[in-house]
Amino acid sequence: MSRVKDIVEKIRGGLIVSCQAGPDSPLHGPTFMAAMAQCAKIGGAVGIRANGPEDVAAIKRVVDLPLFDCHKRKYDGSDVYIMPTRREAEASANAGADVIVMDATPRQRPNGETLESLIKFVHDELGLPVMADISTCEEGIRAYELGVDFVATTLSGYTSYSRPASGPDIDLVQELASSLPVPIIAEGRYVTPALARKAIEAGAIAVVVGTAITAPTVITKWFVAEIKQGSAH
Numbered sequence: 001m002s003r004v005k006d007i008v009e010k011i012r013g014g015l016i017v018s019c020q021a022g023p024d025s026p027l028h029g030p031t032f033m034a035a036m037a038q039c040a041k042i043g044g045a046v047g048i049r050a051n052g053p054e055d056v057a058a059i060k061r062v063v064d065l066p067l068f069d070c071h072k073r074k075y076d077g078s079d080v081y082i083m084p085t086r087r088e089a090e091a092s093a094n095a096g097a098d099v100i101v102m103d104a105t106p107r108q109r110p111n112g113e114t115l116e117s118l119i120k121f122v123h124d125e126l127g128l129p130v131m132a133d134i135s136t137c138e139e140g141i142r143a144y145e146l147g148v149d150f151v152a153t154t155l156s157g158y159t160s161y162s163r164p165a166s167g168p169d170i171d172l173v174q175e176l177a178s179s180l181p182v183p184i185i186a187e188g189r190y191v192t193p194a195l196a197r198k199a200i201e202a203g204a205i206a207v208v209v210g211t212a213i214t215a216p217t218v219i220t221k222w223f224v225a226e227i228k229q230g231s232a233h
Helices: 002-011 030-043 053-062 086-095 115-126 137-145 170-179 193-201 216-231
Strands: 014-018 047-050 067-069 099-103 130-133 150-152 184-187 206-209
Touching (some): 002 047, 014 030, 030 053, 053 067, 086 115, 099 115, 115 130, 130 137, 137 170, 170 184, 170 193, 193 206
Parallel strands (some): 014 047, 014 206, 047 067, 067 099, 099 130
């Protein structure tokens, strides 16, 4: 797929900034996310990860970087909320997403959908590449076998059966990079530039960073906690 090759060349060796803010954040909403994406581009980001068609459309109007959309939606009876069904994928495509990001774990999807059928729908009906968010090497291999175009380590430490999360899973990046011919994206707890560099050295084609760049409330808490810890001695 020439579209995939074009995206790969644009993001190779670079930083993808995740511009997301939940309803509990003062930054929630398309206007703020578009501004955040503009800041990321000015800073040298090579791509943007977004959440949902409203944010995607707003970001696409002001930033021309490859846009990965994970369109989150919760359904009763399913733990899968990253691009769970065709409905979310179609809305993302219509809004202008360049890559459809989906949970590629074996957990049950809503409405009886399967990972295999959703990948096929995105490829055949929407004509877009797919990035698989996985939590283990086995899931990455399975996603590759089903035809995904990118594999991301996003969910490592966030499923009950994956490695406990004490930091980014750089070992998983290395395992995937040595096992699969598709581009590997490192994501999850990359809170410093040095860690992001290690992911590239481990074989990732790009690194996604969200919280450490785009979540000022969390970053503030990090500083406050460290200061309090120091003053307690």
